[in-house]
Amino acid sequence: MTAKPAWLETAVFYQIYPQSFSDSNSDGVGDLPGILARLDYIQSLGVTGIWINPCFASPFQDAGYDVSDYYRIAPRYGTNADLQKLCAEAGKRGMRVLLDLVPGHTSIEHPWFQASCQHERNAYTDWFVWTDSPWAPAPAGMQNVRGYAEREGSYITNFFYFQPALNYGFAVPQEPWQQPMDAPGPQAVRAEMRKVMKFWLDLGVSGFRVDMAGSLVKGPGGGEATAR
Numbered sequence: 335m336t337a338k339p340a341w342l343e344t345a346v347f348y349q350i351y352p353q354s355f356s357d358s359n360s361d362g363v364g365d366l367p368g369i370l371a372r373l374d375y376i377q378s379l380g381v382t383g384i385w386i387n388p389c390f391a392s393p394f395q396d397a398g399y400d401v402s403d404y405y406r407i408a409p410r411y412g413t414n415a416d417l418q419k420l421c422a423e424a425g426k427r428g429m430r431v432l433l434d435l436v437p438g439h440t441s442i443e444h445p446w447f448q449a450s451c452q453h454e455r456n457a458y459t460d461w462f463v464w465t466d467s468p469w470a471p472a473p474a475g476m477q478n479v480r481g482y483a484e485r486e487g488s489y490i491t492n493f494f495y496f497q498p499a500l501n502y503g504f505a506v507p508q509e510p511w512q513q514p515m516d517a518p519g520p521q522a523v524r525a526e527m528r529k530v531m532k533f534w535l536d537l538g539v540s541g542f543r544v545d546m547a548g549s550l551v552k553g554p555g556g557g558e559a560t561a562r
Contacts, residue, residue: 339541341382341430348381351397352389352411366412370420377427384424385543388434389417393443395496398434399545400441404530414537421538430540437527438549439497442482447498451483460519463490463499463552466511473509473553487511492549500527505555515551515559 356368366389376384388398391406398408407414421431440447449458464487465478472478472490479495480488490499500523503515513519531542551559 342541345383345430346381347383347385347432348376348379349385349387351387353397363410365410366407366416366420370416370423373420373423373427373429377429381429383430383432383540385432386434388436388545390436393441393496395441396494399436400439400443400494400497401436402441402443402445405533417534417539418537421540425538431538432541432543433534433539434545435531435542436545437500437530438502438546439492439499442496442498450489450498451485453484453486457522459485460513460517461501461523463501464488464511465490465509470509470511476552490552492546499549499552502550502552502560504553505551505559506553508553512553 350369352364352366352369355364356372357364358367358371359365369384369386388401389407389411390398390401391403391408392398392400393402394400394408407417417431424431442448446458446461449456450460450462450464452459464485465472466487468480468486468488470488472488476490478488478490479498482489491497492499501513501519502523503517503520504512505515507514534542548557548560550556
C-alpha cells in the first residue's frame with residue numbers, strides 16, 4: 335500500500351461548493367475565478383488545502399455528482415485553464431487543491447453510457463453494470479432501471495435513476511451478468527479512471543476526495559475488494 339503524503343498529516347481543509355461560494359461575473363453562479371479572487375482570505379484562515387465539490391461538466395441533476403465529461407470543467411464554473419491557474423496561485427500561498435472525484439457512476443448523458451445503451455456490442459458495452467434481462471430483479475442492496483435502453487437488460491444505479499453505476503466488477507459474482515473484477519470491462523473502467531486522475535494531477539491538482547468509494551466493486555465483499 336502506498337504511504338500517504340506527509341503534508342496530509344497536518345492538512346487543514348476548506349470545503350467549497352463552487353456554485354454558492356463566489357460569483358466573479360455576476361451571472362448568479364459561483365465559479366473558479368471567484369475562488370481565485372478569495373485565495374488570500376482562505377489563506378488567512380490557516381487553510382492548507384482546498385477541497386472543491388464536483389466541478390466537472392454535468393447536467394447538474396444532483397449538484398454535479400452526475401458527471402457527463404470527466405475531462406472538462408463545467409462551463410458554469412469556468413475552464414480547465416481557470417482550474418490550472420487556481421492550483422498555481424493556491425500553491426504560491428502554500429495551499430493545495432483537491433477535487434471531488436465521482437468514479438462510481440456517471441450521468442445518463444455521458445457518452446460512455448449512451449454507447450453502453452446500444453444493442454450492438456461496442457467498446458463501452460461492459461463499462462456499466464447491466465443485468466441480462468429487463469425482468470431480472472436487482473440484487474439485495476441494489477436498484478435498477480428497466481426499459482431505458484435499446485439493449486436487453488436493465489442498468490444498476492448507485493443513487494438516482496440518472497446515475498448508472500460504472501462497472502468495476504463484483505467481488506464474488508453470483509449471476510451470469512455479474513462480471514469479475516478482472517474482466518475486460520471492469521479493467522477498462524479502472525484504466526480510464528486512472529487516466530482521469532492523471533489528467534487533473536498534471537494540471538496541478540494535489541489529490542481527490544473520492545465520492546462513494548465503497549460503491550465501486552459490487553456485491554458481498556465489495557468494500558474490501560475496492561480498498562485493495
